[in-house]
Amino acid sequence: TVLATHPAVRECAVYGIADERLGERVAAAVVPAGAPPTLEDLRAHVSRELDATAAPRELRILAELPLRGPGKVDRAALKSR
Incomplete structure (x- = not known):
């Protein structure tokens, strides 16, 4: 993702x-x-790489994913936080 850069x-x-x-929107978690x-x-x-409709509306900074x-991220756990 763009955030990884x-x-x-x-x-x-x-x-x-x-x-x-x-129905659904984009969110992201960052370590x-x-x-x-x-x-x-x-x-x-x-915002330098993506237009507003593709950018995560919610960003969270976490100690770990x-x-x-x-190596598989538990996206269900991220959604429930």
Whole structure:
């Protein structure tokens, strides 16, 4: 994803969350590579590559991504947080 190209991002996951109007919208979780980037910095980075309809509307910074098995992100766990 575009977020993975940000220098302050170690890993990230993009997933869908329920939206009353759209049915589903894009969200993302980010694990920082060091000092956490600001949400504004992440949004600016994404907006340089994606138009507003494709960019995650919700961004979260986490200490680690929840995993389901070796190397598989547990997107259901991300949705429920």
